[in-house]
Amino acid sequence: MKQYQLTDWLPTTKKETDLRGWDELDVILFSGDAYVDHPSFGAAVIGRILEAQGLRVAIVPQPNWRDDCRDFKKLGRPRLFFGISAGCMDSMVNKYTANKRLRSEDAYTPDGRPDMRPEYPSVVYTQILKKLYPDVPVVLGGIEASMRRLSHYDYWQDKVMRSILCDSGADALIYGMGEKPIVELAQTLQKLKADGQTANFSLSPLNTLPQIAFLTKADQWKEEDSTTIQLFSHEECLSDKKKQAANFRHIEEESNKYEASRITQQVGKQLVVVNPPYPPMSQTELDHSFDLPYTRLPHPKYKNKRIPAYDMIKFSVNVHRGCFGGCAFCTISAHQGKFIVSRSRDSILKEVKEVMQLPDFKGYLSDLGGPSANMYMMHGKDEAVCRKCKRPSCIHPKVCPNLNTDHRPLLDIYHAVDALPGIKKSFIGSGVRYDLLLHESKEPAINRTAQEYTRELIAKHVSGRLKVAPEHTADRVLSVMRKPSFQQFEAFKRLFDRINREENLRQQLIPYFISSHPGCTEEDMAELAVKTKELDFHLEQIQDFTPTPMTVATEAWYTGYHPYTLEPIFSAKTQREKLAQRQFFFWYKPEERRGITDALQRLGRRDLIDKLYGKGNDKPYGKGSDKPYGKGKAKRR
Numbered sequence: 001m002k003q004y005q006l007t008d009w010l011p012t013t014k015k016e017t018d019l020r021g022w023d024e025l026d027v028i029l030f031s032g033d034a035y036v037d038h039p040s041f042g043a044a045v046i047g048r049i050l051e052a053q054g055l056r057v058a059i060v061p062q063p064n065w066r067d068d069c070r071d072f073k074k075l076g077r078p079r080l081f082f083g084i085s086a087g088c089m090d091s092m093v094n095k096y097t098a099n100k101r102l103r104s105e106d107a108y109t110p111d112g113r114p115d116m117r118p119e120y121p122s123v124v125y126t127q128i129l130k131k132l133y134p135d136v137p138v139v140l141g142g143i144e145a146s147m148r149r150l151s152h153y154d155y156w157q158d159k160v161m162r163s164i165l166c167d168s169g170a171d172a173l174i175y176g177m178g179e180k181p182i183v184e185l186a187q188t189l190q191k192l193k194a195d196g197q198t199a200n201f202s203l204s205p206l207n208t209l210p211q212i213a214f215l216t217k218a219d220q221w222k223e224e225d226s227t228t229i230q231l232f233s234h235e236e237c238l239s240d241k242k243k244q245a246a247n248f249r250h251i252e253e254e255s256n257k258y259e260a261s262r263i264t265q266q267v268g269k270q271l272v273v274v275n276p277p278y279p280p281m282s283q284t285e286l287d288h289s290f291d292l293p294y295t296r297l298p299h300p301k302y303k304n305k306r307i308p309a310y311d312m313i314k315f316s317v318n319v320h321r322g323c324f325g326g327c328a329f330c331t332i333s334a335h336q337g338k339f340i341v342s343r344s345r346d347s348i349l350k351e352v353k354e355v356m357q358l359p360d361f362k363g364y365l366s367d368l369g370g371p372s373a374n375m376y377m378m379h380g381k382d383e384a385v386c387r388k389c390k391r392p393s394c395i396h397p398k399v400c401p402n403l404n405t406d407h408r409p410l411l412d413i414y415h416a417v418d419a420l421p422g423i424k425k426s427f428i429g430s431g432v433r434y435d436l437l438l439h440e441s442k443e444p445a446i447n448r449t450a451q452e453y454t455r456e457l458i459a460k461h462v463s464g465r466l467k468v469a470p471e472h473t474a475d476r477v478l479s480v481m482r483k484p485s486f487q488q489f490e491a492f493k494r495l496f497d498r499i500n501r502e503e504n505l506r507q508q509l510i511p512y513f514i515s516s517h518p519g520c521t522e523e524d525m526a527e528l529a530v531k532t533k534e535l536d537f538h539l540e541q542i543q544d545f546t547p548t549p550m551t552v553a554t555e556a557w558y559t560g561y562h563p564y565t566l567e568p569i570f571s572a573k574t575q576r577e578k579l580a581q582r583q584f585f586f587w588y589k590p591e592e593r594r595g596i597t598d599a600l601q602r603l604g605r606r607d608l609i610d611k612l613y614g615k616g617n618d619k620p621y622g623k624g625s626d627k628p629y630g631k632g633k634a635k636r637r
C-alpha cells in the first residue's frame with residue numbers, strides 16, 4: 001500500500017496550509033459532505049481540477065454553522081472565490097425520507113451522524129460567507145444548486161421556490177458536471193484580478209461563460225441573442241401551475257441539447273440568466289479528471305470513523321458519465337446529461353490498479369459501472385443528427401435508430417479488468433438497462449454481442465442477486481416514467497432464469513418498484529400486486545415516489561400537468577392515498593390482506609381478489625388462522 005503524507009490531501013486547516021508553505025489561498029471550497037479524496041466526491045473533483053491549474057485550493061468539509069462561525073474564518077479570504085457545494089445529494093433528500101421524517105443516518109458523514117449539515121447548506125454557508133467577506137465572489141455548485149437553479153417545486157416546504165441564487169445571495173452557480181466551467185471561471189477571475197477589475201457576473205466576460213447562472217437587474221439586462229428562451233416569471237408560476245409545468249419542458253430540453261439556448265427567468269425585479277452548457281467533455285478531458293492525484297481515501301482526520309457512502313464505493317470504478325435513459329424521476333441523468341462520455345481503457349485500468357493497492361482489497365471489485373451499467377461508449381451513429389436532437393431519452397419510447405447500442409467496448413473493458421492478476425471477480429452493481437440488451441438492432445453483430453454480454457453479465461459479474469429497475473408493471477405508468485414496457489422485464493426474467501439454469505447457478509433477480517408516481521392509480525398498484533405474484537416475487541426493493549427538485553416527474557406531481565403535453569395528470573398526494581398504493585407491494589403479508597381486499601371491493605375489482613387470494617377467499621384473516629402466504633421480508637430502499 002502506498003504511504004501517504006498529510007500533504008497528499010488538499011488542506012482543510014491552517015496547519016495543513018502552513019505545511020505546504022502557503023500564506024494565501026486562491027480558492028476555498030465549503031462542502032456539506034465529509035472530504036473523501038475520491039473521484040466520486042464532488043468537492044474532491046473540483047479541488048483537484050483547480051489544483052491541476054496551479055491554484056492553491058483548500059476544502060472545509062462540513063463547517064460548523066451553529067457556533068461563532070470559526071470554520072468559515074479559519075482560512076481567511078481567498079484570492080479568487082469561495083466555492084460551495086451542499087454535497088453529493090440535495091440536502092433535503094439527504095436529510096428526510098419520502099414521508100418527510102428525519103433520516104437516522106447521513107451516508108456522507110463520518111459514522112453516519114445526521115446532524116453535521118444544515119438544511120440547504122448552499123443557502124446557509126453562502127449567507128455566512130457573504131456576511132464575513134461581502135466582496136469575495138461565492139460560486140455554488142453540486143446537485144442541490146444545479147437542480148434548484150430556476151423556479152422549482154420543493155416537496156419539503158410544499159411550495160415553488162425561486163432560484164437558489166435569490167435565497168442564497170451567491171454571485172453565480174455552476175450547473176451540471178463542474179470541471180470545465182469551474183476552470184474557465186477561475187481563469188477569467190484571475191485575468192480580471194490581474195487587470196485590477198472587480199468580478200461582476202452580469203457583465204462581460206463573466207456573463208458569457210457557459211454553464212453558469214447568475215442574477216442581474218431585469219431592467220438593465222439587454223438580451224442580444226434571439227435564440228434565448230424566456231421562461232414564465234417566478235410570480236407567474238406561483239399563480240398558474242400550468243406555467244410552471246410548461247417552463248420545465250424548456251429547462252429539460254435545453255440541458256440535454258448539444259447546442260442549447262440561454263434561458264432567462266424574471267424573479268421580481270431580478271432576472272436569472274442560465275447560460276447554455278458546454279458540449280459533452282471529450283474522453284481526454286474526462287480521463288484527465290479521473291487521473292488527478294486522488295489518494296482515494298477519506299481525509300486522515302476521519303481516522304477510525306466509518307463513512308457509509310465511501311464504504312459503498314471504495315472498491316468500485318466508474319467507467320462513464322451521463323445517461324440517455326431519461327427516466328422521469330431521476331436526478332442523476334438530469335444532472336449529468338444524456339450524452340455518454342466514456343473513459344479510455346488505460347484510465348480505467350490505471351484506477352483499478354490503484355483500487356487493488358487498498359489495504360483491505362481482497363480481489364473483488366464491487367462495481368464497474370456508471371449512472372447505468374451498460375451505456376459505455378454508446379452514442380449516436382451520426383453525430384450531426386444528435387446535435388439537433390431535443391429528445392430527453394435516446395431509448396424511450398423506442399430505441400433511437402441513430403443510437404449505437406454496441407456492448408463490445410464494455411465487454412472488452414470487463415475482459416481487460418478480469419485479466420489483471422489480483423482481480424478475482426468484478427461485479428456490476430450499477431443498474432442494468434435490460435431494454436438495451438433485448439433491443440433488436442438491424443446489425444446482427446450488435447445483437448450477437450448483446451447476447452454475449454448478457455450471458456457474461458449473468459454468469460460472471462453478478463454477486464448472487466442482480467438488481468434491475470422495471471419500476472412498475474402498468475405500461476401506462478411506465479410510459480410516464482419513460483421506462484420500457486413490463487413485457488421487456490418479463491422477457492429479461494425468462495432469459496435470466498434460462499442462463500442461470502444453463503450455467504448451473506441459482507441467482508436471484510431483484511426488481512425495484514415505485515408507488516405513487518405521477519400517472520399511477522390504486523388500480524395500477526393492484527395490477528402490480530397480481531403481476532408480481534404471478535412472477536413469484538415477494539418484493540424487497542420498493543419506494544414511494546419522492547418529488548426531488550427539477551425532474552419532470554416532480555413537476556408533473558406538483559402541478560398536475562404533464563410538462564410535455566400540458567394535459568392533466570393524476571398523482572397520489574395525501575398520506576392516505578400514498579399508503580393505499582403502497583399496501584399492494586405487500587399483498588403476501590397477512591396483515592395487509594384486509595386493506596387490500598377492502599380496496600379491491602371498493603374499486604369493483606373482485607377479479608383481482610380472486611387472483612391474489614384465490615376464488616372465494618375475499619375475507620381477511622381472522623385470529624388464529626393459518627398464514628399460507630409465507631413470511632415476506634420487505635425492505636425500504
Ligand code: SF4
Nearest residue numbers: 380386389394400403
Ligand atoms: S438522435 Fe438519437 S441517439 Fe442522437 S441524441 Fe437524439 S435520441 Fe439520442
